[in-house]
Amino acid sequence: MSAFTRPRTTVSRRLGLLRCLAAVAVVIACASQILGGQSPADAQKSSDAKKAGAWTVPRTADGQPDLRGVWNYATEIPLQRPAELAGKESLTPEEAAKFREQMAARRKERQSGKPSRYSGEVFDDVLAEGDWTKRTSLITDPRDGKMPSITPHAEARRDARTAAFERPDGPEDTGLADRCILGWSTGPPIIPGNQSNVVQLFQSRDHFVIHTEMIHDARIVPLNSAPSPARIREYSGISHGRWEKDTLVIETTRFMPEGVATLTFRQSGGTDENMHLIERFTRTDANTVLYEFTITDPTIWTRPWSAAVNMLKTDERVYEYACHEGNRSLETMLENARAADKADRPTKKPPQ
């Protein structure tokens, strides 16, 4: 049995909405606790290996840099830098060590059986092996570690969708992740969330596959061919890839107007059909794939922005993630909304 047991479908979807909301909350809450740092061991691995000259990029039988394997991208580094860490791009080793202690204590408390939103959550178990670099935000550009400001159009869109979400008339008023159309951490782009931060990468001569556990999405990327001329949009966009030296660069456009679920309307107004996404996968050492992305979506953000995530090798498997098949969460959200209609009261807030 694996170290982190995935629950049955109905269980895994039971708190789907809460998790969506909580993913954002936990990252902010954790980050606001950042006073200390961490052991720099993992962060040092890469440079040590390079110094020793012991490691070269492994290659597939076709000669491509080998990105294959199962990778864990869990992290508690927040996407955006918390206000109290303004101007501070990274933590000192002491700060990082203290932060890590705090997170360990927090995990212990959560696992103590006290009922809470996170009791028994799988996230906690994998996190210990997750990415512990010292950065204070995943966003690398702009330098302040925050998403750029959004356009007036995006603000209006965010407000309308937030209002509709408060008491959904039907499934369309909720999010793509609540509806099990896309995962909330799997993108594209991939942004770590609070569970199932596991991806299996496949390579054949002509294709690269990003097989995310969440929502069993296999994003198949043709390599070294022209972008498809077909005028087709998909929820995950249409991708094509190329090698730039030892980095795989994937360009994705033609998203649906609803955007993707990793950047929800609750955060930013959401993305839309104009997103132009560049993703880069680089094997940096035996245990790490560096994943970087840049988003340009001029109808949503006033400038492009970029982020970076370390994905660490794991012996775990990617398990089946049946989301829509057991989506009791959406049913409950709609039942709650209809009950609120009847009682003429606001919808109940999820428990804290």
Place this chain on the structure above:
Amino acid sequence: MIGRRIRTLSALIVAAAAGVLIGTFVPLASMLSAGQEAPYRAPRTADGTPDLNGVWQAMNTANWDIQDHDQRQGPLLQLGAAFSVPAGEGVVVGNEIPYQPSALATKQENAANWLTLDPEIKCYMPGIPRATYMPYPFQIVQTPEHLLFAYAFANASRVVYMNVKVEPQIDTWMGYASGRWEGETLVIESSGFNDQTWFDRAGNFHSDVLKVTERYTAISPNALQYEATIEDPKVFTRPWQMRMPLYRRLEQAPRLWKYNCVEFAEEVVYGHLRKTPKGTK
């Protein structure tokens, strides 16, 4: 021409010798029918295994009914000829499915209540082998240790672990798959299924002890022979088999356009929870 004749001739000689040695004409007869041409040898991947990479699709009506079926009116009269059922040859070897008597009654009940019971209508992951012969393509991406099967319908996918016995840990929709190469043939054994998927729209079903053994063999550059052996002692009296060809999609750069069908099933699943019935807003 000459090469082929020589091959045929040598096959005959070998077959005759085998017939004499074994003292039966069965191997002779089978070698004669198979010996017209040498079996197809697929191109190899860089690691030397038969290359089955590509986008594939069945061309049959098995998703309507895996057994022989006459044409019949579809379930929605408004859709007329566009969604009625064409006649079609089944894919079950021998056409008989060996149901236990009580299971046959369940199958008939499933068929009678197809519109409310078939998991396809709700956009649920279709299970194996149904995913293979639904009227949508699937793509194989091969690596030496793992094969990825991605299906257009419901965005379903599964990983095949090569040369490793994968022990099912919980029930799943798409199963736990262990694969191996037997010469030209990819053999996949799957178990760990739940009892929620069906074989077709005719209500053919299985239980959670289902075991499926699939065999994929390239028979030409653009076709595979596909066989699936079904074992399920809770539902059937003996193992039985499906067999059909699968065809390569030959568009210039074929892509697996996903059928992310969840949104089309929302009315069926959540329609009763809408504030305003759809179409009246």
